[in-house]
Amino acid sequence: xxxxxxxxxxxxxxxxxxxxxxxxxxxxxxxxxxxxxxxxxxxxxxxxxxxxxxxxxxxxxxxxxxxxxxxxxxxxxxxxxxxxxxxxxxxxxxxxxxxxxxxxxxxxxxxxxxxxxxxxxxxxxxxxxxxxxxxxxxxxxxxxxxxxxxxxxxxxxxxxxxxxxxxxxxxxxxxxxxxxxxxxxxxxxxxxxxxxxxxxxxxxxxxxxxxxxxxxxxxxxxxxxxxxxxxxxxxxxxxxxxxxxxxxxxxxxxxxxxxxxxx
Amino acid sequence: xxxxxxxxxxxxxxxxxxxxxxxxxxxxxxxxxxxxxxxxxxxxxxxxxxxxxxxxxxxxxxxxxxxxxxxxxxxxxxxxxxxxxxxxxxxxxxxxxxxxxxxxxxxxxxxxxxxxxxxxxxxxxxxxxxxxxxxxxxxxxxxxxxxxxxxxxxxxxxxxxxxxxxxxxxxxxxxxxxxxxxxxxxxxxxxxxxxxxxxxxxxxxxxxxxxxxxxxxxxxxxxxxxxxxxxxxxxxxxxxxxxxxxxxxxxxxxxxxxxxxxx
Amino acid sequence: xxxxxxxxxxxxxxxxxxxxxxxxxxxxxxxxxxxxxxxxxxxxxxxxxxxxxxxxxxxxxxxxxxxxxxxxxxxxxxxxxxxxxxxxxxxxxxxxxxxxxxxxxxxxxxxxxxxxxxxxxxxxxxxxxxxxxxxxxxxxxxxxxxxxxxxxxxxxxxxxxxxxxxxxxxxxxxxxxxxxxxxxxxxxxxxxxxxxxxxxxxxxxxxxxxxxxxxxxxxxxxxxxxxxxxxxxxxxxxxxxxxxxxxxxxxxxxxxxxxxxxx
Numbered sequence: 001x002x003x004x005x006x007x008x009x010x011x012x013x014x015x016x017x018x019x020x021x022x023x024x025x026x027x028x029x030x031x032x033x034x035x036x037x038x039x040x041x042x043x044x045x046x047x048x049x050x051x052x053x054x055x056x057x058x059x060x061x062x063x064x065x066x067x068x069x070x071x072x073x074x075x076x077x078x079x080x081x082x083x084x085x086x087x088x089x090x091x092x093x094x095x096x097x098x099x100x101x102x103x104x105x106x107x108x109x110x111x112x113x114x115x116x117x118x119x120x121x122x123x124x125x126x127x128x129x130x131x132x133x134x135x136x137x138x139x140x141x142x143x144x145x146x147x148x149x150x151x152x153x154x155x156x157x158x159x160x161x162x163x164x165x166x167x168x169x170x171x172x173x174x175x176x177x178x179x180x181x182x183x184x185x186x187x188x189x190x191x192x193x194x195x196x197x198x199x200x201x202x203x204x205x206x207x208x209x210x211x212x213x214x215x216x217x218x219x220x221x222x223x224x225x226x227x228x229x230x231x232x233x234x235x236x237x238x239x240x241x242x243x244x245x246x247x248x249x250x251x252x253x254x255x256x257x258x259x260x261x262x263x
Numbered sequence: 264x265x266x267x268x269x270x271x272x273x274x275x276x277x278x279x280x281x282x283x284x285x286x287x288x289x290x291x292x293x294x295x296x297x298x299x300x301x302x303x304x305x306x307x308x309x310x311x312x313x314x315x316x317x318x319x320x321x322x323x324x325x326x327x328x329x330x331x332x333x334x335x336x337x338x339x340x341x342x343x344x345x346x347x348x349x350x351x352x353x354x355x356x357x358x359x360x361x362x363x364x365x366x367x368x369x370x371x372x373x374x375x376x377x378x379x380x381x382x383x384x385x386x387x388x389x390x391x392x393x394x395x396x397x398x399x400x401x402x403x404x405x406x407x408x409x410x411x412x413x414x415x416x417x418x419x420x421x422x423x424x425x426x427x428x429x430x431x432x433x434x435x436x437x438x439x440x441x442x443x444x445x446x447x448x449x450x451x452x453x454x455x456x457x458x459x460x461x462x463x464x465x466x467x468x469x470x471x472x473x474x475x476x477x478x479x480x481x482x483x484x485x486x487x488x489x490x491x492x493x494x495x496x497x498x499x500x501x502x503x504x505x506x507x508x509x510x511x512x513x514x515x516x517x518x519x520x521x522x523x524x525x526x
Numbered sequence: 527x528x529x530x531x532x533x534x535x536x537x538x539x540x541x542x543x544x545x546x547x548x549x550x551x552x553x554x555x556x557x558x559x560x561x562x563x564x565x566x567x568x569x570x571x572x573x574x575x576x577x578x579x580x581x582x583x584x585x586x587x588x589x590x591x592x593x594x595x596x597x598x599x600x601x602x603x604x605x606x607x608x609x610x611x612x613x614x615x616x617x618x619x620x621x622x623x624x625x626x627x628x629x630x631x632x633x634x635x636x637x638x639x640x641x642x643x644x645x646x647x648x649x650x651x652x653x654x655x656x657x658x659x660x661x662x663x664x665x666x667x668x669x670x671x672x673x674x675x676x677x678x679x680x681x682x683x684x685x686x687x688x689x690x691x692x693x694x695x696x697x698x699x700x701x702x703x704x705x706x707x708x709x710x711x712x713x714x715x716x717x718x719x720x721x722x723x724x725x726x727x728x729x730x731x732x733x734x735x736x737x738x739x740x741x742x743x744x745x746x747x748x749x750x751x752x753x754x755x756x757x758x759x760x761x762x763x764x765x766x767x768x769x770x771x772x773x774x775x776x777x778x779x780x781x782x783x784x785x786x787x788x789x
Contacts, residue, residue, distance in 0.1 A: 020666045028293045028309050030554040030595075034720035039765055044720070045624070045666030046554050049597040052630035059627070059666070069293075071312040071336065073597065098308070101322070104315035140283045140308030140322070192514065194297035194307070239302055240510025247766025251718065291556040291572050332556075334575040334599065361571070364585070367578035403546045403571030403585070455777065457560035457570070502565055503773025 002181070004262065007220045008255050010211045015041035019209035022060035022085075023202060024048045024078050026068025026097065029195030032243065033064075033202045039251040040224070042206040048073075053080035061209035063090055064202050065116070067108055068097035068141065068195075075108055082116025091208035091217075094118035094163070095201040100130025100138035113161055119208060120218050121157065122166040122201045125150035132156050142191075147171055151180060164214040166204065168197055172222040174215060181219045184263045185226025192239040193246070200225045227261040228253055265444070267525065270483045271518050273474045278304030282472035285323035285348075286465060287311045287341050289331025289360065292458030295506065296327075296465045302514040303487070305469040311336075316343035324472035326353055327465050328379070330371055331360035331404065331458075338371055345379025354471035354480075357381035357426070358464040363393025363401035376424055382471060383481050384420065385429040385464045388413035395419050405454075410434055414443060427477040429467065431460050435485040437478060444482045447526045448489025455502040456509070463488045490524040491516055528707070530788065533746045534781050536737045541567035545735035548586035548611075549728060550574045550604050552594025552623065555721030558769065559590075559728045565777040566750070568732040574599075579606035587735035589616055590728050591642070593634055594623035594667065594721075601634055608642025617734035617743075620644035620689070621727040626656025626664035639687050645740050647683065648692040648727045651676035658682050668717075673697055677706060690740040692730065694723050698748040700741060707745040710789045711752025718765040719772070726751045753787040754779055 020043045025033055030046050037044035047056045050073070057063055063085040065078045085092050094116070096109040109131055112118070121128070124143035130136040132153040138144060147169025154165040158177035166174045172183040190196050204221035211217040232245035249257075283306045288296055293309050300307035310319045313336070320326055326348040328341045348355050357379070359372040372394055375381070384391070387406035393399040395416040401407060410432025417428040421440035429437045435446040453459050467484035474480040494516075495508035512520075546569045551559055556572050563570035573582045576599070583589055589611040591604045611618050620642070622635040635657055638644070647654070650669035656662040658679040664670060673695025680691040684703035692700045698709040716722050730747035737743040758771035775783075 022666070026309070027290050027553050028297050031294060031557060031720060034554050035765060035769065038718045038720055043666055043668050045627070046552070046595055047624070047628075047666075048595065049630060051598070052628035055628040055630070056666075059663070069309055069311065072314070098310070101308070102310075102315035102318040104312060104318070137322070140285070140306055140310075140319075142306050192301045194294060194301055236511075237508075238511030238514035239298060240507040240514070243298065243510075244507055244766040244770055245763075247769075248762075248764030251764035251766070289572070290553050291560050294557060332572055332574065335577070361573070364571070365573075365578035365581040367575060367581070400585070403548070403569055403573075403582075405569050455564045457557060457564055499774075500771075501774030501777035502561060503770040503777070506561065506773075507770055 002219050002223060004259060006216065007223065007258065010207055010220055013210040014206050017210060018043045019061035019206060020045060020059060021062045021064060021202065021205045021209060022056055023064045024081055025064060025066035025198060028068060029198040032195050033199055035247050036199045036250060037202055037206060039247045040203060040206055048077040050077045050080055053077045054084045057081040057084040058088060060090060062205040064093045064205040065112060066095040066097055066198055066201055067105060068198060070108055078112060079115055082112060086117050091119040092116055093120045093122060093201050093205045093208060095198060096121065096123045096127045096131060098138055098141045099123065099127040100136045101140055106130055118163050119214050120164045120166060120204055122204055124197060125167055125169055128157060128165060128167050129153045147173060164218050166218040166222060168200055174218045174222060176215045179215060183219060183222040183226055185223060185230055185261060187229050187233040189233050189239060189242055190229045193243045223262060227258055230261055231257060265482050265486060267521060269479065270486060273470055273483055276473040277469050280473060281306045282324035282469060283308060283322060284325045284327060284465065284468045284472060285310065285319055286327045287344055288327060288329035288461060291331060292461040295458055296462055298510050299462045299513060300465055300469060302510045303466060303469055311340040313340045313343055316340045317347045320344040320347040321351060323353060325468040327356045327468040328375060329358040329360055329461055329464055330368060331461060333371055341375060342378055345375060349380050354382040355379055356383045356385060356464050356468045356471060358461060359384065359386045359390045359394060361401055361404045362386065362390040363399045364403055369393055381426050382477050383427045383429060383467055385467055387460060388430055388432055391420060391428060391430050392416045410436060427481050429481040429485060431463055437482045437485060439478045442478060446482060446485040446489055448486060448493055448524060450492050450496040452496050452502060452505055453492045456506045486525060490521055493524055494520060528745050528749060530784060532742065533749065536733055536746055539736040540732050543736060544569045545587035545732060546571060546585060547588045547590060547728065547731045547735060548582055549590045550607055551590060551592035551724060554594060555724040558721055559725055561773050562725045562776060563728055563732060565773045566729060566732055574603040576603045576606055579603045580610045583607040583610040584614060586616060588731040590619045590731040591638060592621040592623055592724055592727055593631060594724060596634055604638060605641055608638060612643050617645040618642055619646045619648060619727050619731045619734060621724060622647065622649045622653045622657060624664055624667045625649065625653040626662045627666055632656055644689050645734060646690045646692060646730055646744050648730055650723060651693055651695055654683060654691060654693050655679045673699060690744050692744040692748060694726055700745045700748060702741045705741060709745060709748040709752055711749060711756055711787060713755050713759040715759050715765060715768055716755045719769045749788060753784055756787055757783060
C-alpha cells in the first residue's frame with residue numbers, strides 16, 4: 001500500500017515545481033491530456049516533429065510516449081525523443097495503445113522498448129499481454145482481458161525490460177517484477193470516457209518527474225486517477241460530464257479527499 | 264417513418280455487442296466522436312496509418328471515413344481501409360466534409376466513392392450537391408444550402424453510387440434513390456457545436472454495424488442524433504454545455520425518451 | 527481604451543456576416559478553437575494540406591496560423607496559405623506557440639513572418655521576446671516571463687514586422703509599435719485551461735475579418751476573451767467546467783455583460 005504522506009509530498013511537489021511533461025501522444029486525447037496535466041499542476045507540451053525532438057526532450061522533466069494514432073513520422077520523433085530522454089536520465093512513460101491489435105503497433109512497441117528503455121510501461125491488460133505473448137488480439141484500443149489475468153505477463157515484462165509495468169483495469173496492478181501493488185480505486189464509468197488511460201500515463205509522467213522510485217510514482221498516479229474518477233462520477237450524469245468533472249476534481253484534489261477515498 | 268421496436272432492437276444490439284467502429288476521421292472531432300461511440304455502447308478505434316489499415320479494417324464491424332482534415336498520407340490510409348472493408352462486406356460510412364470547398368476535397372471524394380464503394384454517404388446539403396453538380400461552393404465545411412434543396416441530388420447520388428445518402432439539416436433526408444425518409448428531430452443549436460455532423464456519421468457506423476438495411480440504419484442514426492440533441496439542449500446554456508450534455512444523453516437514451524420525442 | 531460601441535458593432539458584424547476563418551492550428555486545441563469561433567458567430571474551417579491551401583485561403587475572410595504542433599508538411603501548408611492571404615489582403619493572425627523553446631519553432635516563426643507578413647502576431651510574453659531576443663527560453667509552450675516585461679520587445683517586433691503585436695498575460699498588451707493598449711480583464715484560472723491563448727488568436731481572426739484597424743480588432747478580441755473568461759470562472763468549479771462555460775458565455779455575450787465587466 002502507498003503512504004499518503006509520500007503521495008501528498010509528490011502531489012505538492014508537482015504543484016510547486018510544475019514539471020514540464022513532454023507528450024508525444026495521440027490526436028484523440030491531446031486536449032484532455034494537456035488539461036489533466038495543467039489541472040494537477042504540471043506544465044504540458046505536445047510536440048512530435050523529429051526536427052525538434054532532441055531539444056524538446058532535453059528541457060522536459062518527463063517524456064510520455066503514446067502510440068494511439070501512430071504513423072511513421074511520429075514513430076521517428078518518438079525514437080529520437082526517447083533516446084534523448086534515456087541518455088539524460090529523464091523518466092520515460094510508454095503507453096502501448098492498441099498493442100496486439102495490429103502488427104504495426106506491436107512491432108513499434110518492441111522497437112520503442114528496445115531503443116528507448118522506458119522507465120514505466122502503462123497499458124490495459126491485453127496490451128501488456130500482447131507485449132509478451134503473440135496470440136493476444138486487442139479489440140482496437142479496448143482491452144479484451146481483465147486486468148488480473150495480465151499480472152504474470154506484467155511481471156515478466158518488467159523483468160525483461162527493466163521497466164515498472166502498470167496495468168489499468170477494475171483493479172490496477174503496478175509491478176517492478178517482484179513487488180506487485182494493487183489499486184482498487186476507480187469507477188466503471190471511466191471506461192466510457194475516451195482516453196482516461198492515456199491521461200493515466202500522462203499523470204504517471206508528472207509523478208515520475210518528481211519521484212524516481214518509479215514503482216511508487218506509478219502507483220501514486222493510479223491512486224490519484226482512481227480517487228479523482230470516483231469523486232467525479234458522483235456529480236456526473238454520464239461520461240460527458242465525467243470527462244469535465246474529472247479535470248475539476250483533479251484540480252481540487254486535496255489530502256482530505258484522498259484520505260476519505262483511499263482503499 | 265421508422266419503427267421504434269426496430270430502433271430499440273438495434274440500439275440494444277449496439278450496447279450488447281459493442282461493435283468495433285474503425286474511424287479515419289479529422290483532428291477536430293476525434294475526441295467527441297470516440298466519446299459518442301462509447302456513449303452509445305460501441306467500441307471506437309481511431310487509426311489511419313497505411314501500414315496497419317488492412318489489419319485494422321479487417322477486425323472492425325464498420326468503417327467511418329471522414330475527410331475533414333485530409334492530407335495525402337491519410338487519403339492513402341482511407342483507400343486501403345476502404346478497399347479492405349468493401350472486400351469483406353463491412354459497412355463503410357463516408358463523410359465528404361467540405362466537398363465543394365476545394366478541388367482537392369471534391370476530387371478525393373470521387374476517388375473514395377469509386378474505389379471503396381461506401382454503403383452510406385452522409386453529409387450536409389452543399390457537400391451532397393457538390394458531389395453531383397460542379398458549380399456548388401461549400402463555405403468551408405458549413406453548408407451554403409438548406410437540406411431540402413439537396414434531396415434530388417441525394418437521390419441521383421444514391422442511384423449513381425449504390426450508396427444510401429443521408430443529408431443532415433433542419434430536416435434530415437435519407438434515401439436509397441427510391442424511398443426518401445425524413446427526420447425532423449434535432450435543434451438549431453446543434454449547428455453551433457463543431458463536428459456533430461461527424462458524430463452523426465460515426466453513430467451511423469454503429470447502427471450499420473448491427474443492421475445491414477442501410478436505409479434503416481442511417482435513418483435510425485439520425486433519429487437518435489436528433490432526439491439526443493433535443494433533450495440535451497433543454498439542459499444547456501449554450502453550445503459548450505450542449506456538447507457535454509449530448510454525450511450524457513446519448514449514454515442515458517432509453518425507449519421512454521425516444522417515444523416521447525420521436526416525430 | 528476601446529469604445530464599447532465599436533466593439534458591439536464588430537461583434538454584431540461577426541454574428542451577422544459569419545466570416546469564414548481558416549485555421550491552420552495545432553491538434554490540441556482544434557476542437558475548442560472551432561467551438562469558440564462558432565460560439566462567437568464565425569464559421570471556422572480547419573485545413574492544412576498544401577494541395578488545397580491556395581483555394582481555401584482564397585475563400586476565407588481571415589487566416590489564423592498557429593504552430594503549436596508544427597511539422598514540415600504543415601509548415602509548407604502554412605506558407606502557401608499565408609502567401610495567398612497576403613496577396614489577397616486577407617488578415618493573417620500568427621500565433622508563434624513555443625517560440626523560444628526550440629530552434630525549429632523560432633526559425634519557423636521567422637520564416638512565416640518574412641514570407642507571409644502577418645497582420646497580427648499574438649503570443650505570450652516569452653514567445654514575443656524570443657522573436658526579438660535570442661537568449662529567451664520558453665518553457666515548452668508556457669511563458670517564462672510576465673507580460674509587462676515583453677512590452678518593449680512587442681513594440682520593436684511591431685516596428686520591424688509591420689504587424690500589430692498582442693501579448694496575453696495578467697494584463698494583455700496590444701501595440702502597433704507606437705500606441706500600446708492594455709487589457710486587464712481575465713482571470714488566472716484561464717491559464718489552467720489548455721489553448722485559451724490559441725482561442726484568443728482565433729477570436730482575433732474573427733474581429734480582424736470585420737475590422738481592418740488591426741490594433742482595434744486585436745484589442746477588442748482580448749477584451750472579449752477576458753470578459754468571457756471572468757464571467758465563465760464565476761460558474762466554474764475548476765478548469766474543466768471553465769473550458770465548457772467559456773464557450774457558453776461567448777455564445778451568450780451581450781452588451782450588458784460587456785459594460786458591466788469592462789475595465
